[in-house]
Each structure stands twice: as C-alpha cells, then as structure tokens.
Amino acid sequence: MNDLILDIAGSGKVAHHLAKRFADQGVRVRYVISRRPEDSQFFASSIDATSIGYDEIPEDDLPLIIAVSDDAIASVGQSIPRERKVAHTSGTAALDQLSHENSGVFYPLQSFSDSREPNWDDVPLCIEANNIEWEQELIELAEYLSSNVQRIDSDQRKHLHVAAVVVNNFTNHLFHQAEQYLEDHDLTLDLLRPLIQETIAKSSEMSAFEAQTGPALRNDEKTLDSHLDMLEEYPELKDIYVLISNSIIKSYER
Numbered sequence: 742m743n744d745l746i747l748d749i750a751g752s753g754k755v756a757h758h759l760a761k762r763f764a765d766q767g768v769r770v771r772y773v774i775s776r777r778p779e780d781s782q783f784f785a786s787s788i789d790a791t792s793i794g795y796d797e798i799p800e801d802d803l804p805l806i807i808a809v810s811d812d813a814i815a816s817v818g819q820s821i822p823r824e825r826k827v828a829h830t831s832g833t834a835a836l837d838q839l840s841h842e843n844s845g846v847f848y849p850l851q852s853f854s855d856s857r858e859p860n861w862d863d864v865p866l867c868i869e870a871n872n873i874e875w876e877q878e879l880i881e882l883a884e885y886l887s888s889n890v891q892r893i894d895s896d897q898r899k900h901l902h903v904a905a906v907v908v909n910n911f912t913n914h915l916f917h918q919a920e921q922y923l924e925d926h927d928l929t930l931d932l933l934r935p936l937i938q939e940t941i942a943k944s945s946e947m948s949a950f951e952a953q954t955g956p957a958l959r960n961d962e963k964t965l966d967s968h969l970d971m972l973e974e975y976p977e978l979k980d981i982y983v984l985i986s987n988s989i990i991k992s993y994e995r
Contacts, residue, residue, distance in 0.1 A: 745767075745768045745769065745882070745885070746768075746769045746771050746803055747763065747768065747769075747770060747771065747803055747804040747805065747806060747882070748770070748771050748772040748773075748774060748798070748803060748804070748805045748806070749763075749770055749772075749773055749774065749805070749806045749808060750774040750775070750795075750805060750806070750807045750808065750809060750817055750821070751774075751775065751807065751808035751809045751830075752773070752775040752777075752780060752781045752784070753808065753809070753810070754853040754854070754855060755808040755830050755849070755853055756773070756808035756809075757784060757853075758849075758853045758858075758859065759806060759808055759830070759849065759886075760773060760784070760788055760790065761787075761788060762861050762886050763885065763886065764788035764789070764790075766885045766886060767885075768882070768885050769789075770788055770789075770790045771790060771791070771803070772785075772790060772791050772792070772793050772797075772798075772799075773785040773788075773790050773791070773792050773793075774792075774793055774794070774795060774797075774798060774805075775792065775794070775795075776794065776795065777794075778792040778793050778794045778797075779792070795817070795820040795821075796820075798820070798821055798822060798825070799822075800822040800824060800825075801824070801825070802824055802825065802826060803825070803826070804825075804826045804827075804828070804878065804879075804882065805821060805825045805826065805827050805828075806827075806828055806829075806830065806847055807821075807827060807828065807829040807830065807839075808829075808830045809829075811831050811833055811834045814829045814831060814834050814838045814839070815838050815839075818838065818839045818840065818841070821841070823841055823842065824842070825841060825843075826841070826843040826845075826875055826878070827839050827841045827843065827844055827845070828844070828845035828846055828847040828870070828879055829845075829846060829847070830846075830847055830848055830849065831846070831848065832848050832850070832867075832898060832899075832901065832902035832905065833898070833899055833902050834846075835895040835899075836869050836870075836871060836894075836895050837895075843870070843871070843872065843874075843875040844870065844871045844875075845868070845869060845870035845871065845875055845876065845879050846867065846868065846869040846870070846893075846895070846898065847866065847868060847879055847882070847883065848866070848867040848868075848893070848898060849864050849865075849866055849867075849886075849887075850864065850865040850866070850867060850901065850905060851864045851865075852909050852910075861886050861887055862887060862888050862889075863887065863888070863889055864886070864887045864889060865887070865889045865890075865891055866883040866886060866887050866889065866890045866891070867891050867892075867893035867898055867901070868880050868883055868890060868891065868892055868893065869892065869893060869894055869895060869898070876892070880892075915981070916930065916937070918977070918978050918981065919933065922975060922978060940952070950992070953989065953992075953993070955989070956968070956986075957985070957986040957987075957989035957990050958989055958990075958993055960990055965986060968982060969982065969983070
C-alpha cells in the first residue's frame with residue numbers, strides 16, 4: 742500500500758470503476774461521496790472506503806475526483822471546499838466548469854459497463870489542469886491506473902468525445918440493428934463475431950481508409966440495390982445503409 746489518498750464523488754459506473762481500480766493499485770480511496778450516501782455504503786465498504794454526503798466533505802487539500810453526470814459537475818463543484826484539488830471525468834465539459842484554485846480534468850476514454858472490467862493498462866487517460874503543479878499530480882495519479890496518459894485540452898477533448906461516440910456508441914448500435922435483423926431470419930450475431938474481431942484487429946494495423954471493403958467501396962450497384970430491396974421492411978436500417986454506403990462511395994471517388 743502506498744501513501745496516496747483521494748476521494749471520489751459520484752455513484753455511477755465511472756465512479757465505481759475508478760474507485761475499484763485505484764484501490765486495486767494501492768491508492769487509498771478514503772471517501773465515496775454522493776447525494777444519498779446510504780446507496781453507496783456497500784460499494785464503499787468493498788474498497789475499504791467510507792460513504793459520505795456532500796455536506797461532510799473535509800476541508801483539506803487531498804485530490805477529489807468528480808465522476809458525476811455532465812450537468813451536475815458545476816453544482817457538485819460548488820459543494821466542494823475551495824481548498825480541495827478537484828478534477829472531473831467528463832469527455833465534453835470544459836475545464837472551467839470547476840472554479841477551484843486547483844481544477845482539472847481526469848477523463849478515462851473508455852466505455853464502462855456494470856458486468857465488465859476494462860483493460861485499464863491501455864485505457865487513455867486524458868489530463869488537463871489550470872496549473873502545472875496540479876496537472877503533474879493528476880498525471881502521476883493517472884499512471885497508477887494506465888500506461889496511456891495524455892495531456893489533452895478542453896477543445897481537443899470535445900472533438901475526441903465526438904469521435905468516441907462514432908466508433909463506440911454508433912458501432913454498438915449497428916451491432917444491435919444487425920442482431921435484430923439476423924434474429925428475424927433465424928440467424929445469430931455469433932456468425933459475425935469472427936468478422937467483427939477481424940475488423941477490429943485490422944484497425945490496429947492499418948488506417949480505416951486502407952481497411953475498407955464491401956460493395957460500396959466497389960460501387961457495386963447490383964449488390965447495393967439487392968440489399969436495399971431486402972431492407973424494405975426495415976426502414977431505419979435501410980436509411981442507415983443508404984447513408985453510410987453513400988459516404989463510403991464519396992470517400993473513395995477518384
């Protein structure tokens with residue numbers, strides 16, 4: 742156990758995953774802070790922390806990570822004593838959502854689920870602060886969690902979050918659409934998993950532009966028209982198919 746100590750505000754997925762990872766890495770999480778501390782008691786006790794409310798936050802200078810929804814960052818920040826070193830975990834909220842002397846951002850670029858533990862060693866942790874000393878302290882904290890720590894400013898982080906939504910949330914929704922379509926035809930998404938894995942593997946070896954395949958790349962109108970005919974009863978999926986196919990065709994126009 743090292744001598745690093747911090748507090749975490751929040752009771753959602755990001756707060757849970759961060760607190761557990763810190764604890765696993767020997768960083769002591771002293772308090773888990775939430776509006777309803779009774780709801781966080783079980784989780785807090787699992788990492789040997791104490792659950793407290795916002796009116797109980799100590800007035801010391803230990804780091805405090807704010808892992809709450811974007812629209813709650815400013816109000817939570819106002820509940821935290823001014824001498825605390827604070828950082829929020831949002832991908833979109835600007836640094837100036839916090840007004841403490843030591844304000845920062847500690848953004849883990851990852852999708853968190855209740856039932857799955859991420860591979861923390863590779864998770865990009867995007868750091869920003871309003872002064873060099875606090876930024877360096879955040880970087881050192883981040884290095885306990887991941888080997889991929891980056892200095893990213895608020896503007897860059899907003900653009901990064903847009904791209905993250907495209908590659909993660911949009912892609913997952915496409916999996917969902919494909920899964921429903923296959924189920925209607927007595928097939929399962931399991932048949933596509935090797936293809937999905939190969940697509941992901943290629944993304945680490947070449948650019949997405951180089952990796953593109955399929956009928957839209959070839960501008961194979963016969964296949965495209967056939968697919969659209971089969972999607973007549975799936976108007977939302979058909980619209981997506983047309984939009985993305987047209988984007989691919991345009992991207993590879995000579």
